[in-house]
Amino acid sequence: MPMLQKQQLQTIEQEARRxxxxxxxxxxxxxxxxxxxxxxxxSVLVKAADPKILIGxxxxxxxxIQHLLKLIVRRKIAEPxxxxxxxxxxxxxxxxxxxxxxxxxxxEVVLLKKPKELPPMAAAERRIIHTALNQRGDVVSESAGEGxxxxxxxxxxx
Numbered sequence: 156m157p158m159l160q161k162q163q164l165q166t167i168e169q170e171a172r173r174x175x176x177x178x179x180x181x182x183x184x185x186x187x188x189x190x191x192x193x194x195x196x197x198s199v200l201v202k203a204a205d206p207k208i209l210i211g212x213x214x215x216x217x218x219x220i221q222h223l224l225k226l227i228v229r230r231k232i233a234e235p236x237x238x239x240x241x242x243x244x245x246x247x248x249x250x251x252x253x254x255x256x257x258x259x260x261x262x263e264v265v266l267l268k269k270p271k272e273l274p275p276m277a278a279a280e281r282r283i284i285h286t287a288l289n290q291r292g293d294v295v296s297e298s299a300g301e302g303x304x305x306x307x308x309x310x311x312x313x
Contacts, residue, residue, distance in 0.1 A: 158188055159188060159195050159197065159234055163232050163234060164186060164188060164197065166232060167199070167238075168199075170224070170231065171224060171228075174227060175201060175203075178209070180204045181202070181204075184201050194235050195234075195236040196236065196238075197239070198239045198240075198241060199238065199240045201240070201242045202243060206243040206245065209242050210242055210243070217246070220240060221240035250283055253280055253283040256273065256284070257284045257309075258287065258288075260309050261288055261293070261309055264294050264309050265293050265311065270309065270310035270311075271308070271309050271310075272299075272308050273306050273307045273309070275303060275304050275305060276307070281298050285307070288309065292312065293311065293312055294310065294311060294312055295310060295312050296310075297310075
């Protein structure tokens, strides 16, 4: 998948700045582009004086703002891309925490030789857990449960 052109990236940055200026109390807005196998990823990185309001409980407000921002930008850019919003490194820190949680839980499964259920989490968070454990040859992970109770179960590989 081709990366976005410089002009398209400038449009995304302008729209993100305009969006966050309306919210007030934003220190910086910057963008980065990464390319993966499926589609270009544009990360919008925001530093805010009071990030709690923008992040919300368990990151819910952040994900809603990300969705709104993507809708705004999609009107101006037809190319397919994934927009990822991170405020004060919340997502980055959460991913590191989830990768550590996955490894610690997997170590516990190997040590105790019994499956471990992690607490319910969003699909994106479960994906991080599964990806973190993909390289391990001693455990497997699978999602279980329905709706808001969906969670990851880690067990020994048979």
